[in-house]
Amino acid sequence: MVKIPEAIARLFGRKWVCRRCKTVIRGDSQKIRAGEIHCRKCGQRHFRAKSKEKRIKGK
Numbered sequence: 001m002v003k004i005p006e007a008i009a010r011l012f013g014r015k016w017v018c019r020r021c022k023t024v025i026r027g028d029s030q031k032i033r034a035g036e037i038h039c040r041k042c043g044q045r046h047f048r049a050k051s052k053e054k055r056i057k058g059k
């Protein structure tokens with residue numbers, strides 16, 4: 001399969017995983033970085049990108 005950065009960004013770029021409770025949150029990266037998005041479960045604001053994790057594990 002050909003990996004297209006644009007497609008990956010479109011599919012996974014807005015998904016984030018809470019570092020504390022691992023809830024998946026959808027939001028723009030700009031908002032995540034600005035701290036505008038809170039985890040709906042535990043309320044904290046630290047997230048990691050979901051896509052990267054998968055890419056690294058896949059290789």
Ligand SMILES: [Zn+2]
Pocket residue numbers: 018019020021022023039040041042043044
């Ligand atoms: Zn959380």
